Amino acid sequence: MFTVRPPVRRRALAAPGTAVALALVLAACGSSGSSGDSSSMPGMDHGATASASPTASASPSSDSPTMGHMPGMDHMAGGNGLASVKDGYRLTSRNASLPAGKRTAYRFTVTGPDGTPVSAFALDQTKPMHFYAIRSDLTGFQHLHPTMAADGTWTADLAALTPGAWRMFASFTPDGGAGKGTAFVLSRRVTVPGTEKRTPVPAAATTARVDGYTVTVQGRPMAGMSHPLTVTVTKDGRPVTSLQPYLDTYAHLTAFHEGDTAFAHLHPTTHVDGDHGGPKLAFDAELPSAGDWRLFLQFRTGGKLHTAALTLNAG
Known part of the structure; x- marks a missing residue:
């Protein structure tokens, strides 16, 4: 059985050699879904299921072919998420490829510096593990909360994937061992066989619309x-x-960077006061590298989760 401790403050995400501090009260990006923790729209599948999760993986290294939170706190993980190993923590998976066109399970394990599965995690935004899937053209976004088995194996139940190159990200904070209290984001590549139809990343814009809502x-x-x-x-x-x-x-x-799918995570700084959020959300954002970033903003109204997507350019 894994144990979960109270949430911890996570360090800002940074690209190699660049400090990244993202405090956010915004979110952007387009897609909606059914009530509960999932939403979807063409090109984007946004799921979120209750979960439990292991510990962080890694120390910088290229991936292998298998490729509570306090309002106002900025929780980010060190690095850009493109490594499968960091500081002795490793993200491993036998799933080098996944089938196209149907719901499928991605199974993975996080091991610590001693090589054994991590089982104690601190909560980040009420969850011990956040899992993300994104295709190389920045479509098909999914945000899930996987479940962990007694042997430390995590299972993320993915919505149907389209053919192409994908990257799977695991975001977590160990609650014990050498990495206790440190936020990690590790990832692995996955191939989905079939004829790939790439979608150009939309041009940078200041507005996004989803389910009748406009985000500016x-x-x-x-x-x-x-x-x-x-x-x-x-x-x-x-x-x-x-x-x-x-x-x-x-x-x-x-947020995901066009070209390399580098990862960035921003959180609101606005104080939470029941069901009375909006209309303005203010945040300080620091993106680690220049270029276009595809942002996926998830927010809830009337018990329904919405996901808006838009492209912002970092100069």
Whole structure:
């Protein structure tokens, strides 16, 4: 049985040689879903299921072919998430490929510096493990909360995948051992056989629409620099003030860099006060490298999870 400890503050995510501090009160990106912890729309599958999870993996190394939270706290993991090993923690999986067109399970294990599966994790936004899947063209986004078996094997139940190259990310904080209290994001590549149809990354924009909601972003992030951004949520031209807590915040934001799928995670800084979030969410964002970033913003209203997607350019 794994044990879960109270949440810990996570360090800012940074690309190699670059410090990354992301404090966020926004989120962006397009897709909606059914009530509960999942949402989906063409090109994006956003699932979230209850879970339990192991410990962090790794120390920098290329991946192998198998390729509570306090409002206002910025929880980010060190590195850009593109390694499968960091600081002795390793993400392992026998799933080098997964089938296309149907729900499938991705199984993985996180081992510690001693080579044994990690079983004690601190909660981050109410979960011991956050799992993300993204295709190389930044489509098909999924955010899940996998479950862990007694032997330390995690299972993420993925929605149908389209053919192409994918990357699977595991985000966690060990609650024991050498990495106790340290946030990790590790990943592995996965191939989905079939004829790949790539989708160009949409041009940078300041607005995104999903399920009748409009998300507007003011401000432009600069690579390696903290920069203020304000996100406003409206519906039918009227301010939305009924955002509900989702994972103990009003918005969950994940970003992926065009070209290498580098990972960044930003959290709201706005104080959570029941079902009264919005319309404005303010945050300081620092993206580690220049270029286009695809942002996936998840927020809840009326018990339904929405996922908006948009592209922002870091200068």
